[in-house]
Structures are given as structure tokens and as C-alpha cells.
Amino acid sequence: MATAQAALQTEGFQRALPANLTTRRYPAARSTDAVVALPGIAGPLQQLGQTMHYMRSEVVEDAGDPADYVYKVVSGTLRAVRLLADGRRHIAKFLTAGDYFGIAEGDDYTSGLEAITDCTLMRYPRNKFQTTLESDAAAGRQLFGQICRQLEASNHLLLLLGRKTAAERLASFLLSFCQHGNSEICLPMCRSDIADHLGLTIETVSRVITKFKQQRWISMQDASHIRITAPDKLEALAAN
């Protein structure tokens, strides 16, 4: 009972601060005023959109900022970031072409949005977005579907974070990149992004990947180019 007693006296539960909180805000993004036709979004909304360009590592929005815009990804990869007070980070979602950000928010963004690669977004004023949705049934349906898929993805990730081992998490993660039978993966995000998405550390991510490599379940050209050589083994691990 000695350790518990000690913890009791110090009121326990402390946690060390991580050293590096590196994400910086970069100079303002370029915006082209040209109206770009977006495949997959209904007519009226196209008029409202503004094309925005962001560079690698640039912050599009911080968590806590007033949620004035809805974004749609045209190209590139971004991360939706949440932070705890002491800097621990979680990435709820990686966004790629076709994904929306900011639809489901309240007054403020509840997570930040950061560019992982150079990327192009469409930006819609949020208030006009809402009213347009109600007048345009087709667009409304589409957005509703988007939210539903996001919810499903989040709930899927909950199971992963709540109950899967490190190896299972990485197997699931890697497999999510080769839906279409292509076994060649190009990961746009770095190890720390993967770790913060899967609730692990970069060291654990690295170790598990190394183990996969040793098993010859995957092969790697470099850290971001992975070829899945035994999808059946990974699928057995992913277990869902």
C-alpha cells in the first residue's frame, strides 16, 4: 500500500508536460477570387465559395476561433487537431479532397485545421451556407450524408482507440489507405501525426511498423512510401 499512500499524499495524477508545441501560424493564405466549379456540390453554393491556398504546416483555423467559414478540401491533406491544456494532441481526422470542415460546429471551431501538405480549399461563409442548405434540398441531403459519414468514421475510431492494441491500430490505419485494391501507400503525414491520430507515441508507431516490415507484411521505400505485401495478415490484425 506504500505507493498508493504516496500518491495520495501528493494528490497523485500528475503528468509531465511535453516539450515541443511546434505548430506555428504562418503568413496569411493566398486567396484567388475566381469562382471554381466544384464537382459534387449543388449549383447555388458554388457562387458563395472562395478558393484558398495554404502551404504545408500552415494553420487554417485554430480551435476556439469563431466558426465563420465552412471549408471543402479541393486538394491536399489536412489534419483536424484537438489539444489538451498541457499540449497533448489528438488528430480526430485527416481531411482529403471532398471532405468538409466546419459544418457541425457551434459558435466556435472545436478543433483546429492545419495543412499537412500544400493544399487548396473552398471557403464558404457559414451563415450563407446554412440558409442555402435549407433552400437547396439536394445540397442539404449531400451535406447530411457528409456528416453521417463523419460520425460513422468517428465512432469507428472510438472503437480503435478504446479497445485495439498498437499493432491493430496501425494495421487498421494502413488498410484504410488501400481500399481500392492498390497496395502502394503514400502517407502524406509524419509519424507524429499518425501517433496523435492513433493515440500512440511516435516511438511505438515506428516500432510497430518495423515489426510489420520484419514480418514481411509490408515493405518500405522510405518512411512515407509503404507497400502492403500481406494484406490478409493486416486484415486479421485489424479485426473489424
Add this chain to the structure above:
Amino acid sequence: MATAQAALQTEGFQRALPANLTTRRYPAARSTDAVVALPGIAGPLQQLGQTMHYMRSEVVEDAGDPADYVYKVVSGTLRAVRLLADGRRHIAKFLTAGDYFGIAEGDDYTSGLEAITDCTLMRYPRNKFQTTLESDAAAGRQLFGQICRQLEASNHLLLLLGRKTAAERLASFLLSFCQHGNSEICLPMCRSDIADHLGLTIETVSRVITKFKQQRWISMQDASHIRITAPDKLEALAAN
């Protein structure tokens, strides 16, 4: 390197099967045909609803069942359950009065729905539900808001599961029950439900609660009746 080597040879990554998969399907729920006016849902939808009663531990829907109905909780508490192939379980959400289930699903339910307490639900045929939504803007807005709040809750839980310690998870969990300044909590769910929601084991849940009790941050009449005596300490732990 001995252990890693051994793991490599056996292809590693195994995991023991949990012994008890106890949830059973009970006899069919009673349904009263009377149409009940639901506070908070718009007119036309009320006509479609059917009131359903379920008893404690009864299964409303299993994951994988065709998603034919949308449910709205009138009273009682339920759990939304996901399982891995080997029986590991996660509870994405506890549902209470006013919560919906089945809106965001595809063809099949992606999680099961089980009554924790005796409860009353409104059941709507899903196809009619959809069409009614499109014709009734107010109802559509309301449902859209529901989904958005669900998504926000899921993303909030992602951060908890991905990055919080056991003590922090339980602090967050307990605080989520006393939003309105009342420090008396009555937990309708058992320890294993809490554990499966927070990604912990029942033993860890029990130990952390004991520790909170020893710190005099909470006091307990019995296992399900908790009084929060030091909300500031718990809030500091919850850290968000």
C-alpha cells in the same frame, strides 16, 4: 532482443479472448400503439412514431441488423455498443431522454442498442423518416443539430480515449453528469459499461474511483450514487 525475436517467430500480436459475452436477446418488447406527443419534435413526424418499451438488459437492435427504424429515447438509459471479432466491446454513447439512434446509419446499424434500465422509446420507420425530414424544414434542422451534437460528442470522446489517463477519463466522465451545478450523481450503468465506454477495465475504473474517494474528491453512498465534493479537483484533472 530475445522477447521481440520470440514474438516475431510466432507472428506476435495475439490477444486472449475475454470469457464472458453475456448480452442476450430477450423476448420481444411491448409496443403500445398509442401515438404520443413528443416534446421537441415537429408535427408530421409524431404521426409516424410508435411507442416501445424495453426492459433492463434487453437488446433493441444488434449491430448488423438492417437499419429499418430510427429511435428516440423518451425515458431510461441505453448503450450504443460496438464489438470486435474476439468480443472486446466499446460503448460509443450512453443514450438518455431526447437522444436519437439510427439517424446516421447506412443500410445496417453499425452499433447495437441495448437497454441499461427499463426504458421507453419512440420508433419511426426509417424511410418515412427521411422523406418527412425533407418536407419539414424545422424537423430537418432539429435532426441536423442532433447529428452535429453527436459528432461533437464523439470527437470529444476521441480526445479522451486517445490522450487522457485513466484518472482523467473518469474525472471527465463523472463531471459530464453534473452539468447543472448539482453534485449528486446517480449512475445508471454498471462498472463494466463505464469501463467499456472509457476504454479501461472494470478494475481500473474501480481503483480510480477508490482513489478519488480516498482523496475526498467524491463520496459514495453506494456504487452508483456518487457525490462530487471537490469539483475543482476533478475539473483540473479532466483538463479540457
Add this chain to the structure above:
DNA sequence: CGCAAGATTGAATAACCTCAACAGCTGTGG
């Protein structure tokens, strides 16, 4: 080249889990 950032690897540690025992409560049946 030399530096910085990302990635990998190793050793030690901490957090949480597993297994096991036990306590408390509830309902059942003699």
C-alpha cells in the same frame, strides 16, 4: 559541409491489464 527535423532503436519505467480472491447485496428456495 553542417545543421535541423524526422525516424529509428534501445533500455528502463510507468500505467494499465490480467488473474485471483474476497466482500456485499439480492433474490430464491427450503
Add this chain to the structure above:
DNA sequence: CCACAGCTGTTGAGGTTATTCAATCTTGCG
């Protein structure tokens, strides 16, 4: 009424997994 079984919850001991801390390697890039 009491004995008993069954279930939930608590507690302890020991093991496993993932983390932490640290060193090394790799890869651009000015």
C-alpha cells in the same frame, strides 16, 4: 427465517504493453 448461489464491485499481486528518456541514424536543405 436462513442458507446459498449469482452477480457486481473492490482489492491485491504480478505481468504486459506502451511510454519515457536517450542515443543514433537518415534526410533534406541552406
